[in-house]
Amino acid sequence: MQSQEEVSAMEICECGQKSVADAIKIFQNSSLPYKKAKKLVTECNKTCCRTALMRVYDMSLYGRIDYEEIAFLIEQRKERLKYLGGDDVAE
Numbered sequence: 001m002q003s004q005e006e007v008s009a010m011e012i013c014e015c016g017q018k019s020v021a022d023a024i025k026i027f028q029n030s031s032l033p034y035k036k037a038k039k040l041v042t043e044c045n046k047t048c049c050r051t052a053l054m055r056v057y058d059m060s061l062y063g064r065i066d067y068e069e070i071a072f073l074i075e076q077r078k079e080r081l082k083y084l085g086g087d088d089v090a091e
Contacts, residue, residue: 007067010074012056013049016042020070023053027060052077
């Protein structure tokens with residue numbers, strides 16, 4: 001199990017190069033709906049990190065952040081990308 005600090009430092013989306021902590025801060029300080037707030041984090045329209053970002057958005061909206069679930073979703077995405085694109089996915 002990873003610590004809260006380790007999960008906070010994880011990159012949530014390669015496109016925007018933002019950490020989990022950055023995403024939480026952006027979502028908490030924004031009154032925008034998910035679709036528009038997501039662009040502040042990802043700076044793109046891709047759906048590669050949709051699941052993790054949507055959960056972080058929901059968690060920040062309701063004030064309860066589950067870092068273990070966030071880490072699981074990010075790792076799940078990395079595994080899926082490895083499976084689909086080979087072993088050249090950056091850690």
